[in-house]
Amino acid sequence: MDDPTHSPPLPPGNLDDFNLRLAEIAPTLPRRLRQCAEYIAANTDRIAVSTVAELASGADVPPSALMRFCQLLGFAGFSDMQRLFREAYSPGWPDYATRLANLKCNAGSPAALLAEFIEAGRASLESLAKTADDAALTRAVTLLSQADTVHIIGLRRSFAVACYLAYVFEKMSVPVILHDGAGKLDHRFALRPGDAVLVITVAPYSPEALCLAADARALDLPVVALTDHITSPVARHANAVLAVPEVDFGAFRSLSATLSMAMALAVAVGSARG
Amino acid sequence: MDDPTHSPPLPPGNLDDFNLRLAEIAPTLPRRLRQCAEYIAANTDRIAVSTVAELASGADVPPSALMRFCQLLGFAGFSDMQRLFREAYSPGWPDYATRLANLKCNAGSPAALLAEFIEAGRASLESLAKTADDAALTRAVTLLSQADTVHIIGLRRSFAVACYLAYVFEKMSVPVILHDGAGKLDHRFALRPGDAVLVITVAPYSPEALCLAADARALDLPVVALTDHITSPVARHANAVLAVPEVDFGAFRSLSATLSMAMALAVAVGSARG
DNA sequence: CGTTGGATGGAATAAAAATTCCAAAAAAAA
DNA sequence: TTTTTTTTGGAATTTTTATTCCATCCAACG
Numbered sequence: 122m123d124d125p126t127h128s129p130p131l132p133p134g135n136l137d138d139f140n141l142r143l144a145e146i147a148p149t150l151p152r153r154l155r156q157c158a159e160y161i162a163a164n165t166d167r168i169a170v171s172t173v174a175e176l177a178s179g180a181d182v183p184p185s186a187l188m189r190f191c192q193l194l195g196f197a198g199f200s201d202m203q204r205l206f207r208e209a210y211s212p213g214w215p216d217y218a219t220r221l222a223n224l225k226c227n228a229g230s231p232a233a234l235l236a237e238f239i240e241a242g243r244a245s246l247e248s249l250a251k252t253a254d255d256a257a258l259t260r261a262v263t264l265l266s267q268a269d270t271v272h273i274i275g276l277r278r279s280f281a282v283a284c285y286l287a288y289v290f291e292k293m294s295v296p297v298i299l300h301d302g303a304g305k306l307d308h309r310f311a312l313r314p315g316d317a318v319l320v321i322t323v324a325p326y327s328p329e330a331l332c333l334a335a336d337a338r339a340l341d342l343p344v345v346a347l348t349d350h351i352t353s354p355v356a357r358h359a360n361a362v363l364a365v366p367e368v369d370f371g372a373f374r375s376l377s378a379t380l381s382m383a384m385a386l387a388v389a390v391g392s393a394r395g
Numbered sequence: 396m397d398d399p400t401h402s403p404p405l406p407p408g409n410l411d412d413f414n415l416r417l418a419e420i421a422p423t424l425p426r427r428l429r430q431c432a433e434y435i436a437a438n439t440d441r442i443a444v445s446t447v448a449e450l451a452s453g454a455d456v457p458p459s460a461l462m463r464f465c466q467l468l469g470f471a472g473f474s475d476m477q478r479l480f481r482e483a484y485s486p487g488w489p490d491y492a493t494r495l496a497n498l499k500c501n502a503g504s505p506a507a508l509l510a511e512f513i514e515a516g517r518a519s520l521e522s523l524a525k526t527a528d529d530a531a532l533t534r535a536v537t538l539l540s541q542a543d544t545v546h547i548i549g550l551r552r553s554f555a556v557a558c559y560l561a562y563v564f565e566k567m568s569v570p571v572i573l574h575d576g577a578g579k580l581d582h583r584f585a586l587r588p589g590d591a592v593l594v595i596t597v598a599p600y601s602p603e604a605l606c607l608a609a610d611a612r613a614l615d616l617p618v619v620a621l622t623d624h625i626t627s628p629v630a631r632h633a634n635a636v637l638a639v640p641e642v643d644f645g646a647f648r649s650l651s652a653t654l655s656m657a658m659a660l661a662v663a664v665g666s667a668r669g
Numbered sequence: 670c671g672t673t674g675g676a677t678g679g680a681a682t683a684a685a686a687a688t689t690c691c692a693a694a695a696a697a698a699a
Numbered sequence: 700t701t702t703t704t705t706t707t708g709g710a711a712t713t714t715t716t717a718t719t720c721c722a723t724c725c726a727a728c729g
Contacts (some may be wrong), residue, residue, distance in 0.1 A: 143626055159598075170443050207445075231536045235532065239520050242654070250510065258509060281555040288551065375654070378513075378516075382509065384647055385509035389508050
């Protein structure tokens with residue numbers, strides 16, 4: 122006999138209820154069903170126009186798992202769940218541009234701000250796609266993939282990029298040292314023959330980063346610079362200069378382009394090493 | 396034998412073609428088929444989510460009339476026509492998990508890799524524009540701007556975002572503590588009444604971040620979560636959940652959308668505090 | 670007034686989709 | 700470890716949906 126308190130058969134009546142219930146049960150689900158929950162949460166907009174088979178294959182689960190999932194949510198089955206979305210369906214925000222305009226319409230709100238940052242990021246990526254120097258990137262990959270250990274330095278606003286790079290390198294088993302300036306230790310003795318240095322710095326260029334680049338150069342170690350202009354002061358010390366144009370919004374700088382470049386670099390180096 | 400000039404079997408390839416063709420043939424149609432044309436023209440937005448029977452009954456014609464109508468338009472049948480509308484609704488569908496999977500195997504040139512990451516970033520931003528939850532963002536801004544001190548935690552792949560957030564908050568004179576897990580210190584005693592917590596975590600969710608969120612919640616402090624899905628385990632502990640869709644494969648994750656959201660949040664909080 | 674040709678409605682059929690069920694696998698408990 | 704329970708995948712089944720076909724209807728024309 123079924124325990125009525127155990128699986129209350131109350132299907133969500135609107136999209137908010139749906140999200141609420143989804144968030145509520147998701148953490149308690151076993152593997153396959155959680156895959157369903159995650160895929161559905163990330164693709165709510167496709168439910169109205171997809172079949173069980175399509176969604177299941179997207180979530181990488183068998184159709185029957187998706188059916189179970191719908192039932193756990195309180196629906197009679199997939200069709201029942203889909204009805205909710207078909208009724209609420211309207212071809213929505215037709216495209217990116219309209220939606221952005223919509224976000225911006227109440228100026229000064231957080232949403233308007235978000236729209237500005239999204240646009241700045243997009244513009245940066247576009248401009249990177251146009252101006253990227255393939256030869257310099259290839260050279261950078263070669264230099265770093267031949268190094269014993271890669272030293273990464275990036276401070277202030279570039280610290281986030283340096284951290285992420287260190288993370289990705291580590292995931293790809295590339296030996297890496299992140300110089301974070303903690304304790305004001307003198308980094309010079311960490312540089313060994315065979316190492317390479319990756320400097321990330323944008324205006325106003327941090328003296329510590331420039332200094333590490335100069336030291337490495339003095340020791341004849343290869344230096345790769347990820348910076349904002351080819352005229353950047355770090356370019357003097359570098360064997361490969363990756364210039365990434367980045368659009369500022371107000372005093373704040375989108376990091377989208379810089380991060381894309383950083384990831385391409387890291388992944389290329391990682392796979393070049395084996 | 397059929398006269399090939401009489402019924403050219405060229406299905407419209409996009410919505411403009413469709414409307415064009417509809418306007419073109421509508422005046423020449425007999426009664427029932429004209430009813431179809433008129434109903435379809437007035438309800439284009441429901442085609443993607445309706446069945447033949449539904450549309451036919453809406454147009455007050457038998458299903459077979461509607462089938463004939465689809466074929467006159469150049470489609471093989473109703474399903475063929477419907478596909479156009481289902482696909483047009485969200486372009487850029489073939490998803491990135493597979494594309495990046497291929498990428499990893501083929502290990503293309505660094506330039507190709509860069510192009511892929513740029514494209515991934517662009518897709519993430521676009522998707523963020525479409526799905527951003529204004530209400531949750533506003534709530535998050537309110538909670539954080541009323542806090543004495545903002546505690547930020549984000550580890551592993553989210554550490555970069557946490558760093559950048561701490562940097563921006565600091566620039567805007569918002570008191571902030573970045574919990575970096577260094578020294579495995581117990582963070583709990585750092586949380587004071589009046590503080591708020593900002594947790595950044597994506598799958599696989601780091602236990603430390605979840606734990607800080609739970610502790611804050613237990614102390615009745617407001618918790619804002621910047622995460623990948625509303626089904627994220629951190630959502631249970633959060634007063635505001637900012638879900639940011641991000642194109643993601645294995646260790647490689649575009650952070651473009653997450654950073655845009657983070658910056659909007661930080662700047663909005665900074666200005667709300669004066 | 671009968672013939673002709675397209676238009677129509679509905680029943681029959683085919684295709685696709687949803688849903689259930691059960692044996693096997695995995696995980697948890699003992 | 701062995702037993703018990705839960706979870707899973709896939710094949711079988713049912714239901715829904717799309718599509719075709721044909722007898723009938725209607726209007727124009729001879």
